[in-house]
Amino acid sequence: MSTVTDTKRKAPAGERVADWADGRLGIYGLAKANMRKIFPDHWSFMLGEICLYSFIIIILTGVYLTLFFHPSMNEVVYHGSYEPMQGIRMSEAYASTLDISFDVRGGLLVRQIHHWAAVIFLAGMFVHMFRVFFTGAYRKPREINWLFGFLLFVLGMFTGFTGYSLPDDLLSGTGVRFTQGAILSMPIVGTYISMFLFGGEFPGTDIIARFYSIHILLLPGIMLGLVVGHLILVFFHKHTQFAGPGKTNKNVVGMPLLPVYMAKAGGFFFLVFGFISIVAAIASINPIWALGPYRPDQVSTGAQPDWYMGFAEGFVRVMPGWEINLWGHTLVLGVLIPLVLFGVILAALALYPFLESWITGDKREHHILDKPRNAPTRTALGVAWVTIYFVMLIGGGNDIWATHFHLSLNAISWFVRIAFFLGPVLAFIVTRRICLGLQRRDKEKVLHGRESGTIKRLPHGEFVEIHEPLGPEQLYALTAHEQYKPLEIGPTVDKNGVERKPSALQKLRARLSRSYYGEGNQIAKPTAEEYKEITSGHGHH
Amino acid sequence: MSSQEIPEERLPAEQDTAHGAVEVADDPFADPGLPAHRPRIQDIDERAAKRSERTVALMFTMSMLATVGFIASYVIFPVDKIVFIWPFGHVSALNFSLGLTLGLALFLIGTGAVHWARTLMSDVEVADDRHPIEAAPEVKAKVLADFAAGAQESALGRRKLIRNTMFGALALVPLSGVVLLRDLGPLPEKKLRKTLWAKGKQLVNMNTMEPLRPEDVVVGSLTFAMPEGLEEDAHDFQNQIAKAALMIVRIEPDDIKDKRQREWAHEGIVAFSKICTHVGCPISLYEQQTHHVLCPCHQSTFDLSDGARVIFGPAGHPLPQLRIGVNSEGNLEALGDFAEPVGPAFWERG
Structure with missing residues (x-):
């Protein structure tokens, strides 16, 4: 690619390096499309960034930790610098974690940054995922990116679990035992999977080394690929934006990558890293030295997994202990049902975008985000899901609730059992009502203006509050959302008098469509006529 | 009620509603377009801009000092020194000082960069056009034709024997990998x-x-x-x-x-x-x-x-x-x- 510029001009060093690279990598082509790429601005768009940066922090600190950690279950007698553990038998994994915490300078800090970043990574993904859910950002063309993100969340859970199990301490060993017990409950294959995973009977001498390769290689390798794919798609699709003046489905309004987002996003990485470092300096996490090495016949009270596993823990705790013994076999429903529910409830979240697009029949691209209130049924379903999640978190920490709030364990379990069924229904109804109420308020604002807080006394003594009309920008922003009309099955007899039987699936789809967009399930936007009639001015407030 | 006039031509908006099965309600108000840019104090007052510049530089300088503090802490504090720091209680002096200095060194780079972006870099909003994700019909036609040509030349559809044995071979080959997993552990038996x-x-x-x-x-x-x-x-x-x-x-x-x-x-x-x-x-x-x-x-x-x-x-x-x-x-x-x-x-x- 020769340019027409003066060839005698001596190019600056930076340009010569770029030329060299361009000749081999074609970087100018890439930069042309991306260097001044526009990103819209909204506080909620940085949630995904928190996940990305904590993921990078986890990788950086994780590599450091591998330099000192010994993933071995060989038994050693401890003679390190932590006095209370002197002479105690433990695995090399546990001993090397003590060394990282007490003998390697800065090792404890890196360990704590690693663990805090993992906790924040999962929390960030959870919140980011629900930002995407409640704004409908998963709609076409972004369904695959939704699945990428979902997989990252699920894999993140298992990477976290295998990670906090590595120190082979009493708490995490108990969690591994629980996992083994859950695996045993699987019909037919349970005992085989358990034997193959643990290299024999529990706990065996292999599991730490196997978790290690899963934790540092297999899962993060897949996750790194998914993260890269996730980001490539964000660039390729261009970011979504909220409705507003000048923002359409055909453009993206914001500021360029170079320099604004380079500085803001780059700076935000340092903010996240700095924040986590400070947290790791002042708040201890997973103090394995206080727990002791793992022994299958010992346990501590108040055993809790990391927060993101509490949801699964809740199912296991509140499920009645059903066992069916037939023909010499045992179906361990008390453990199997929680295991299945855990998968089903997560899968429901993954598949929701496809269900919604089937109901709407919408094949268009969507780049303008919905305000949650403008999609009441979706928002209510999302809140119902989150309700189940948090009810189960309560169930997962039932002992903590019992001891901290002096409640009966029995009562908490029954509360969780009932709330699992009732909670989401209540949450659904309440959320939808709130959404519709907010829609009505938006309509009111459009038609009658904003409450100014100024009270005026009319000559005949009546007091009225002055409403200020909205500007054209606000009027547009409040009415730019789309409202679907519910799907009709159409006449069951066509014009030639031939009867047409709609299939059960078509009927279901029409019914769902009505429940999403039918009368009473969304508040019709104000029309131009309504607005004109009211604002033509007859002292109407 | 003295209403702000909405020009007639903005009511109602034109909107493309016909998209297959989907029916959507019209937008009652037209898009007024991007609002005009409102300059910040730094855009019009060079003294304010200078102040911002000094603030950013101060943050970067403090970050440098924090890194020096990190190295100093690493050298000064013994790994087993425990100190009492209110309100955190008894903490490792080394962990506390390393974490705090590292955190500050990083955090100040972040605040500096963000402050720089927010106060001194242009905040004029720009609109970029989106392009449809899916290919134009002629591109799609070309791809389908290419694929048909390739498939035709491979004769995969015609030479069924090759096709079927190839599928068989590809289906069997992963079995070796599965077999290799057998020695992960013993069989449960009566254990x-x-x-x-x-x-x-x-x-x-x-x-x-x-x-x-x-x-x-x-x-x-x-x-x-x-x-x-x-x-x-x-x-x-x-x-x-x-x-x-x-x-x-x-x-x-x-x-x-x-x-x-x-x-x-x-x-x-x-x-x-x-x-x-x-x-x-x-x-x-x-x-x-x-x-x-x-x-x-x-x-x-x-x-x-x-x-x-x-x-x-x-x-x-x-x-x-x-x-x-x-x-x-x-x-x-x-x-x-x-x-x-x-x-x-x-x-x-x-």
């Missing part, structure tokens, strides 16, 4: 059904490592025991104790409700598996008055005076009981292995 307990094995107190005598077990105490001959430094100690761990209490024989339990006890001394039948946590909490034991993991509760029946929580069946007696030396001994598998239930348990 989960057997423990180290056997007729004549003495019960060894886990605390004293001495054989247990009936007089050692008093009403109201919870004692843990393991089979004689199992040493803590044995290579399979963890595997064996995971199944053999035993929990021993003494209950007044008249308080034992279960008949078989009374028979398998020795003068009211009963021995139950310590491993919870839910998912395998060791049970460790004992209520003297009610003879209830509680698993701290998932709160399954068993009544040791009634055949270790589950009275609360997610466990599905009672704790297995070990039949015990007293040998010629007056020590407690097992009269056999557990009659059923200990620990969590599994498919083959029956």
